[in-house]
Amino acid sequence: MSLKNIKLVATDLDGTFLKNDRSISFENLKALQLLGEKKILRVVATGRNLRKVMEVIPVEVPFDYIVYSSGAGIYNWTDKKHIYHKNINRDTSNLLIEYFRKKDYNFYAFDEAPENHRLWFHRGQQECEEFNLYFSFHNSFSEQLPTNSELKNGLCQFMLIIPEDEEKFASLKTEIEAQSDEIRVIRSSSPVTKGYIWVEVFQSDVSKGHGVSHLCNLLGVNQRETIGIGNDYNDLDLLYFTAFSFLTENAPPELKNKFTPVPSNENDAFAYAVKPLLQ
Template identity: 55%
Template sequence: MRDVKLVATDLDGTFLRNDRTISKANLRALERLGERNIIRVAATGRNLKKVKDVLNTDIPFDYIVFSSGAGVYNWQKQEHIYSQNIVADSARKLLNFFVDQQLNFHAFYPVPDNHKHFYFRGAELCEEFERYFEFNKAHATELEEHTLPSGELCQFLVILQENEERFRNLKAAIEALCPEIRVIRASSPLTKGYIWLEIFHRSVSKGNGVLEICRRNGIHADQTLGVGNDYNDFDLLETTRHSFLTDNSPDKIKHRYPLVPSNEQDAFAVSVKPLLE
């Protein structure tokens, strides 16, 4: 690991504790990485507004890969440097498809305003959809079936009760409808028993966001380390040379990468410790 020049970490369930606070050990590890001129990246599914809800501007990250890679933000300069939205034609196809299927979904404005979104209540009552709506209703507008948005969108979020077959079938249908679209699976951070389908442009991923930062700083992918805790971190961990999962990851995926302690036990600090010895 002596050649590592960039470290990337997921936030929720990885860098942050369950109460969304930062441990002293993790904060000190960030500071020490900076002292060694190692670039520090938070790679998260949160939009930028939600990142700022949990990170003060003095937390010493260098970059934020937000909305699973739809945007990249220079944290030190507080400026956007990259974005990738879903083009208008594909956004329209997806809106029509989800409405026709009467699914519960959210459709998000293009980066950097993607904390704002449209919401649509489908045919099935979904408690998880309502919980998400309650958390985000200040920035939500109800979708009118007959006056659908016509421009680009950042992403879609479809919420399902956990059902592997339904998830696979829906994922295949969405990706067949728009070949430039990809579907990312995430476990609900709110309630067990639900699957979140996050739909982005195919080039959007945490890994590609990290590679964009590497390109801008003359860093090779072999000089990177990543740590995460869920399915939606695979894009990151498949990109970084040295990759780790936290012990609080779903049991089904723990075999994929070396394990570090849970997010409650300084997972980030433990994963980067060899860089600081």
């Protein structure tokens, strides 16, 4: 299958499509517009919730769909309509809340998508600077988790924050996933502070790859007609799904050589990856 037959391009935002200051380069915006002229679908696949996407992507930027919260939801950017979401059910959500409390972890619990910009928090005894910093960015939508009552609805996701430690993450992933078959743990490098891992817990069918796959099925796009561009661990499912997959130069060293390399997000990685489509 040639690159000339591509019908859908999916890109991560932070560290990939966006520059470090969260701006959009002229070359990336131009490439996005030219893709549209060629009737190629332009998809965001991001760990950001939809409200956070709207903070960095102005309404006039010509994307077609947003796969947000690592695939927990899909939003039609043109029609302004929610078309899909997948959440952790109420029983499993309450089970995990109780488990995390007993372990005295610092954690966040996010409301069901598409309202998952709202969240609850639980502070453990061990202080975590990154946990507090994250809270400072989201405190207008945060409240302390009630101690004596169960949630009446499910959740989109949980997030724990740990210092960067491969063995600790692997152990924690195994520990958490053992609590329920309904969940999966995704790793993300903190975009806030270097040296921390975000341990994100989602419903087991949630990933950027699953989200883009679901969108392809809805739109009649064959997997062989897709491109993916990313830069981090939480992009792996996307990059394993898409037929042609590109990894930015600013990706973690251990991910290098797995996918076709492109320049960093500071040097128009997106525009570079899609350039063959525009010739």
